[in-house]
Amino acid sequence: MAGVAEPRPLGLEEERCNMAIRSPDEFRESLRDNRRVFMNGELVEDVTTHPILKVNTETAAGDFLLTHSEDPAVRDLFVASHPETGEPISRYFLPPHTSEDLEKRLEMIGQSIRLTGGLPFGKDVGTDAMYAIMTTAQRMGKPEYLERAQSYLEHLRKNDLNLCGAITDVKGDRGKPPAQQTHPDYYLHIVDQNKDGIVVRGAKIHITAAPAANDILVLPTRQMRENESEYSVAFAIPANAKGITMVCRPSRGERSPSEFPAGLPVRGLVEAMIIFDDVLVPWERVFMCGEWQFSMLLAYTFATYHRFTAVSYKIPIVELLAGCAVAMAEMNGVERVGHIRAKLVEIAAYVETLKALATAAIKSPVMHGDLAVPNLLITNMGKLHFASHYHEIIKLVQDIAGGIISTMPTYKDWQNEELHKPLEHYLGGSSKYTTEERLRMIALTHRMVASAESAHMEVVTVHGEGSMEAQRMMISVESPFKEYRNLALTAAGVPPRG
Amino acid sequence: MAGVAEPRPLGLEEERCNMAIRSPDEFRESLRDNRRVFMNGELVEDVTTHPILKVNTETAAGDFLLTHSEDPAVRDLFVASHPETGEPISRYFLPPHTSEDLEKRLEMIGQSIRLTGGLPFGKDVGTDAMYAIMTTAQRMGKPEYLERAQSYLEHLRKNDLNLCGAITDVKGDRGKPPAQQTHPDYYLHIVDQNKDGIVVRGAKIHITAAPAANDILVLPTRQMRENESEYSVAFAIPANAKGITMVCRPSRGERSPSEFPAGLPVRGLVEAMIIFDDVLVPWERVFMCGEWQFSMLLAYTFATYHRFTAVSYKIPIVELLAGCAVAMAEMNGVERVGHIRAKLVEIAAYVETLKALATAAIKSPVMHGDLAVPNLLITNMGKLHFASHYHEIIKLVQDIAGGIISTMPTYKDWQNEELHKPLEHYLGGSSKYTTEERLRMIALTHRMVASAESAHMEVVTVHGEGSMEAQRMMISVESPFKEYRNLALTAAGVPPRG
């Protein structure tokens, strides 16, 4: 790819065949492309070296580490063969056709976190969007959409691109639909179109990991109505395209000298607002352009795929939360106390119910043509399960771990010559662990349940992949209420009706 | 079977080959066997005609209706081929070897209720016990146990017997183990043994549907310790064996003239206390005799099979509950009101989570030899799920349905000439239904959530198949706490340990 500072050309011909599995360095290099990224009021020169954005980049780079893993089992999980050419491609770029394919996605996401220490968010959300686009394209009755989608998938495979999904509009007054707002830009919309493509304007928020994406996939945030066709738009666009600006929320950078060392590097994702200032999208990357009737199918199918992704990435996170609780109970010497045991059981039931719901969602997928969508009802229940009980679980972990997760001395105190000895003397717990081991576990638990990161994770849990009301709405739509009712009418001796 | 008033002989030779699938009448006839059954202080002459016990008998007889169904799909579900002889036998008597076999059991139990209006409790609980016995027998290292179990299974197949499971001891002071009670009989135990068999004494309570069982399967109620070998006993015995007395709790009888008619007959099961007054059990029916080391395996495996049965029979019940809520919301004209909608979604999520957990339990069974046991952890979570939220769901249904489910006039009021017209005038709801249709649905909902039966069902939900603490204990044992902990230790940079 010549000239990283130039917007990447969309044409596919000249691309190198052996790019299909990029190395982490190739990935990092690809992000030095003149993208316009701000943080804290300043334009970021290089998202791979910026003290905060570097963490985001390296977290995303985890995916490229896995496809180059020396462990064949790992490589086999993350690398698949192109269905036609047989060339190695990222498994994310294989559309799911069966329960087994969905199970692989679940496993990939779980293992990504377990092996790299954080979620390399990108191809997962990107293909959630991509397969929703393909599902919808099959139904729209315009062959060009399906062709474009397939051609774009080929582009992704060949260039091994990292993605982000830009869904949530800024929305303005949420009590009003797009067309009744004080200005028309609160939802991203088409402001012009010409022979080259469409021109779009608007802003998308909560775009996780956006500064590490090569391409941005844009979808409507919700079902659109008849008079909202200008808002019914879906497309892909390189992150460095003209008119695109990202404003990133600062998050934590590398581990500071005050923090206790840990077994895994710092991982974390940045949230961005992406402003589209009259951006030209070439026709070959436009997947919906006014077909409001299909906006619901697109939004719902994306939501389902993406909530399944959310269930997948939450599993290792809540397993780790459970682990903090168990380890802290042991280190405090209370792992056999009745009420502690009861709390550990509650945490385990939370974790294992989530895993069971994932299993059940996989085992009864909905087929759209040859695309397997995880069971809509169960997937939404899975997301609602983890979101609605998450704070309670955080409370239990805080309760078991003890106040020290929020009052502990820093690693600098620990290293201070005068303080080291008394701290070692006084901050011990169960004799099965050293004081330093206990402090390291306290530090991890602090991060998981008592830090800026944990507070952010609470919000992500509530709002990520749609708020709980969004899941309730889909449960309302998908539940067999009429079947329930007819059972009852029949039992009561009342003839069922429509 | 000559002389129904005589205890049934255990020998298999003289039994009729074509008995394998008994008719409902053959089943009813088999219960007229001089069994000693009391209700309300009086000896019951015939459990098939007694005004209350008749309902219990007919509910159990539902199973025999299904195996004789004229619908081939139903018959195929409930009738299987003997694995060796190919003769038709009840499918309950086929031990589960695969996920598919477990799924069949789920389906049989669900369909039993949907088709007959109530649970024909008997072969399900009986084979839960039987397969736990077989699982344990495989491990005990004494070939005679496995032979006896297989021979008894053959006996069940050939005679198409209905069963009950007698597990729960009366327990006395629950703060004390069997051997420290004020008398030794609070847990059923062996008081003697001779060449013919063992002699047992004790009492089992909460034995559902016992008066409709041909044979009783007796298992220890929990893990026994070293000094409790006399309490480590399992066996089968005909319900009319000498020394056996059943004391039954009265429950409702046939529909009274005050009750509105319904679409299904009255169904319900009776709870019995079974007293074993020095009962002789022939050796060929003894499946555990002192091997306390295996009491835990036996108790846990039975508990798991049986909680899976519980999940199976709860599904149609809670679907019907959900149906009452939907129908009442419609009939009251409030099905679109926001808070009603939210409550319906909560009910649906409860029902569908139960179904999803059943699916997940089936999909990841534990194999004991060639016997498939539903996943222990998920099955226990399924039982805990329905039991711990059941009262909340009852509250929601009561809330949606309105106070009238508890204050409605009777069918006799409805039929009274003077009252009929004003009742019809005043008790209408949504115009989609007639007043009588609404009253029939109110009557059904009354039965489901506001009656003696519904209160009993609450208690059954809490205590049936073991209380919630019993499930929590198994979740505590089965959850991967060490794996969780090691994940956390590793992330914290602390070496995992044993």
Add this chain to the structure above:
Amino acid sequence: MAGVAEPRPLGLEEERCNMAIRSPDEFRESLRDNRRVFMNGELVEDVTTHPILKVNTETAAGDFLLTHSEDPAVRDLFVASHPETGEPISRYFLPPHTSEDLEKRLEMIGQSIRLTGGLPFGKDVGTDAMYAIMTTAQRMGKPEYLERAQSYLEHLRKNDLNLCGAITDVKGDRGKPPAQQTHPDYYLHIVDQNKDGIVVRGAKIHITAAPAANDILVLPTRQMRENESEYSVAFAIPANAKGITMVCRPSRGERSPSEFPAGLPVRGLVEAMIIFDDVLVPWERVFMCGEWQFSMLLAYTFATYHRFTAVSYKIPIVELLAGCAVAMAEMNGVERVGHIRAKLVEIAAYVETLKALATAAIKSPVMHGDLAVPNLLITNMGKLHFASHYHEIIKLVQDIAGGIISTMPTYKDWQNEELHKPLEHYLGGSSKYTTEERLRMIALTHRMVASAESAHMEVVTVHGEGSMEAQRMMISVESPFKEYRNLALTAAGVPPRG
């Protein structure tokens, strides 16, 4: 009062002065007045002797027992001095002017239940309505209403009348207001008026204890709108007035021989539907006649007084529930087990929070003129507290008590010669109590949490005094949302606005 079979005259002059505190027999006698009461399709001849209605009558008669108590402390609580004449009157007929007066009402209701075994529902709900009428009359700007109310209060005092409150209309399609229903009678309304009074038609449901009321107080069930003035009507009427019919739901009668004896007589209230078939109400008993603007004040003030009454009567009931849990834990020998202890603490916190909310509601009343209304916000929170957690508490009591509360043998079994000895042998628990004591406690607990009565009480808890949504609506209206918001705006540096 000559001629009980005649409608009671409204004139006050000829009434005997010493009637002010009636005896239980005078009360019973007063109900033999040709009232038209149906149960199970049959006209009831005498509500004081009918096998089921007798229980309702005797429960109501409890109030008259208390005013004649030989214990001066009890008499002093229930009997007060007429504020002008000094004559003894029921304390219920003294309007509350202070926190202390409200505290007295709380105490009266609590002690009624503790001393008589059941709630003598009547004067409490009646004066809840009466003081709401007086509060509203003060605001309506028509002196005749206040005069009528005061005159009627004097009538109540002099005749020591028992009352019921008829509030809830049948409502038809709840999605539609009164005027849009398929007929105009789904809400009680004025169909005519003349020099003698108004003529009303409609039906009220869920009227607790109605067959034991001398007079019926009728209020609108909710706020009425401008076009609903015919529905904005409040009045008092004797229960035997022409055109009034009560249809009563059968409930339990006297203790049957199957039931274990108890320490207190059977108490219980009947629910009635009252049909008003063009009933003439004399002007002197009309308290609202079309003034829809005041319907909200009337409905809300009644709701608050009445929910405070509900909190008052729930306290002894939930104390008794808690007592069943404690006693059963002791009798089962598990009162020191960790999870049992935790459940008992949860039950106690439920009970004591209810009591604390009652205290707080009393301590910060709202004054309407010289009438003290319990704090609206806290009273509604109190009702919501007990209703929203009640089923959870029932579950805990069921859990602690054990399945035997639903499977126990009957008193007839216990008395059977053959069964008595084995039952005594096998059904013992902790040696601190005899088997019979344990069985009596099991029987009480059965009644409280596992019977037709307990299921009915669940529904009453949800719907009595308005459903939980009604409380949430009042909490929404009464909470200081604007104050909260202004605190936050100020803290954020944003000027508060209207």
Add this chain to the structure above:
Amino acid sequence: MAGVAEPRPLGLEEERCNMAIRSPDEFRESLRDNRRVFMNGELVEDVTTHPILKVNTETAAGDFLLTHSEDPAVRDLFVASHPETGEPISRYFLPPHTSEDLEKRLEMIGQSIRLTGGLPFGKDVGTDAMYAIMTTAQRMGKPEYLERAQSYLEHLRKNDLNLCGAITDVKGDRGKPPAQQTHPDYYLHIVDQNKDGIVVRGAKIHITAAPAANDILVLPTRQMRENESEYSVAFAIPANAKGITMVCRPSRGERSPSEFPAGLPVRGLVEAMIIFDDVLVPWERVFMCGEWQFSMLLAYTFATYHRFTAVSYKIPIVELLAGCAVAMAEMNGVERVGHIRAKLVEIAAYVETLKALATAAIKSPVMHGDLAVPNLLITNMGKLHFASHYHEIIKLVQDIAGGIISTMPTYKDWQNEELHKPLEHYLGGSSKYTTEERLRMIALTHRMVASAESAHMEVVTVHGEGSMEAQRMMISVESPFKEYRNLALTAAGVPPRG
């Protein structure tokens, strides 16, 4: 006070009379006393100027601002007259004798936060300890303890000292009592005593605001047993006494340029671990020295006073939380949406129940001699109420506010010339507020529910003033279980027993 660098003399004679109400500057000056305070491994030179500790100091200084308020109503609340001399003293130093006195404490704490923006933690916790000491001293039968306590109270009054309460020991292996730990120092204990006083060793953790205290009050963390008399010790000691070291957890400092401005200054408290390295405590400041029999009374009475303080300071905090929810709902334009309204009602009920419990605790105090202790049972229920539901409320506020509280741009972005206009364009909400107003409210809400501070507050809510199990234990002790039980036994016809 000459020589702030020297430990402050304990003698009272030479102290200035007009010191009784110190100015904020006098308070700040008093903290420059050579106290040994560490943060992040470095010795802090001056806790009034250190970038982080300054916030802690200024938060504590709020109390001195209030006693010097120009608003007479504020001054009257915070300043009282010395009961004997009539001199002005801090009202905290007046022991509560009545409900009204307790109400004043509630009001003082609430107003402190509302007026200064944060809790000036110090005299509240200090006098919680002081009045627990006095309560215990009255019972111990050794007049010197009461004299010392009174003399020390006089000292506090005359010098207007700020305090901290050092209660929680480091505890080591929590499964073991003090005497069985791997070393004896896991609980603070007496290592020597001589004519001057006692010598103590140990470490106390979670000591809120300690670096801003003049004196430290040390109490046992729990009931001590017979063999734990060396651990049964209570005393006061100046914070700069020889042998005392504080290790402080870094918390946030002043508002950074990235943060949006707010209406109130940054407030916050630091948590410290205090190490006592063989500290000499003069006899006149020793309030318990081995009397283990009274350790429970001391610990429980302190816990009750302090949990009442906690209830008091939580009220304005949760009101502010509620305000964020209301304001964000308005700003997002969703304040009338059904599910949002339901969530606001849930939040309001949480807040108002807390206030009602505080009212009830005040209205039924327990008298220890002439000291009024807030009702133990209700106070503990109040603490448990706010702690057990807090995370749920945080979830609701996060849910209502939207994901933007965690992804919003910084103030520096807002001030950036290129970004300002698009941010203003895109981040507007309801037209009732400007975009900047909305962003300020989002920033406040971020701080309250999505920041390091909010995560810390969750932990404080769980563990501050004792964990929820501690409250459950006291509810278990204080609830009238026997009265409940006797009610039930009586109703069942079983004689109550001991």
